[in-house]
Amino acid sequence: MELKIEIIGFGTVGIGFLEIVNKKIDILKEKFGFIPKIVAISDKIKGTLFDEGGIDLSRLLEIINNGGSLKDYGSGFYDFEKKGALDVIKESNADIMVEMTYTNIETGEPATTHIKTALERGKHIVTSNKGPIALFYKELKQIADKKNLFMGIEGTVLSGTPVFNLIEDTLPPNSINSIKGILNGTTNFILTKMENENMSYEDALKMAQDLGYAEADPTADVEGFDALAKVLILSNVIMGGDLKKDNVERVGITQIKPEDIKEAAEEGYRYKLIGSVEKTSDGKILASVKPMKLPLSDPLSGVSGAMNALTFTTDLLGSVTIQGPGAGKIETGFSIMIDIIRIFKKIRSK
């Protein structure tokens, strides 16, 4: 069976995803019984490639590896003004729309409109974009449910490291009572450097920027906005909350001093930027992002460098912690692939 896929937003992760499709096509065919066919790629800057017969991935990846872009593919290329993302979503015959435009945590756009339009056209969606899920999950899920469509969002938290799929497939019928995690690799890298190498916050940040972990303007990471978006997603998707940004306490790491870290270490503790969600006894959802001193026996205290991790506290299994990459071209590309595999399984079993 063929599964027709359109890609909206084509940055590093999009290329990573195509590389995975190209590398694993035989396994997908033999083990899972489907062939992914990319019928469109649309990116505001790079333009639109539209070929319902299926884009030749080997050729496109070779072009990209040689420094080229969508335009150099030739036939099927359109300027974005001629055929934009919404045109593609409305016109193409794709079964699945993959949304990978940049996250906008203020408006959720243009991703939210892309997702709504795709759902209205009867397309399943897969996304690594935090904006629409952090801001409008309930609304989007309602549309999807009504139309019997699936939304894959594994890549929105901890990149391809299993979170939502872990909970859906491996933990029922556990109740999840709380979630606590290291959700941002940049800040965890900075804190690790400050503790292990006695660096100042400024030096550790500079190093993170030099290594490409942190942006020139690091606000989204160091002030906890990126972790906040993920906490909102965990609250609303897993814990059944309906929180907005202002319902979540948010403190970044900029006020932590090497002395604080040293003092904590002497007491047997370690500072981590912790995103936390818990259900109170009266059913309320409380969420926060803030630096916390963890005892060294806490599994999260051992998470070093740019790694991410989440601890789920459950009623049957106690605490389960998953640790893995929180970002990366192939790592996030994989999150798209696993969600497509799962959508295929669900379609087939209907």
Add this chain to the structure above:
Amino acid sequence: MELKIEIIGFGTVGIGFLEIVNKKIDILKEKFGFIPKIVAISDKIKGTLFDEGGIDLSRLLEIINNGGSLKDYGSGFYDFEKKGALDVIKESNADIMVEMTYTNIETGEPATTHIKTALERGKHIVTSNKGPIALFYKELKQIADKKNLFMGIEGTVLSGTPVFNLIEDTLPPNSINSIKGILNGTTNFILTKMENENMSYEDALKMAQDLGYAEADPTADVEGFDALAKVLILSNVIMGGDLKKDNVERVGITQIKPEDIKEAAEEGYRYKLIGSVEKTSDGKILASVKPMKLPLSDPLSGVSGAMNALTFTTDLLGSVTIQGPGAGKIETGFSIMIDIIRIFKKIRSK
């Protein structure tokens, strides 16, 4: 839909499983669409309860909580000599046979015969028994595949903490290149006590015995035999190996001295009993159980007390570590439940 279940071997975990069924019956019905019905329980010491109309769990659990046993249930009770495990497996109308007799890592019996008999009668199987899977996985899987039956083995490694289900549902199409883990809670408890509280091996072992973590004869744990069985399962089930016990290097923790641990700590390392499986470049599977000095940055080095953990090294996602309980009445009982849910999903999607 009703799912008829028979339980062979009824110790602590069996009771834990029944408690979960009883507690979660509404969720199973509403969320997953099936009702588990226990039609038989057979235990060499406790006897056999056989009621194809379905055993009344609330009543049985109340009897057990008040110190009673299967016999006190009344109607449907047979002495094991009159109606034993094999009789039940042959006679009952169960869809699923749950094998929870004690692990025998030398012969795999009587569990292997139970499983074969159940498969031959067209029953799916779920087990937390390491013996048959460590020793005869290939053979049993072949029978199951031929008859289109499922084998749930989540509980054989890390109790209900997701391992096999994690790999099957959340990691494809990753290749797993190696697995490394803390597979035995008793030895990890002893090593943690030796490091954190400067205990001798003997004192830490005594404490583990007093707390019920270690048996009076601790050989299976401290000499690495329990971890070895789990390494065999990981090798043969996940990595496609066909290893026997003698193919696996095995060293226990009895030779580790407090000085070794102290010296390692000073160098920034920590001793852990590590089970390891890796695929070499020429496709061979190498496996071992032995104490290893891990750097503190290794996620496994932060696993303390009786917790277990596994790190999978994959081609797309890099390293992913799952940490959770490795034993326990409800924790292992849950492993049976999640496998039954998964079998139900598979039956339904056929």
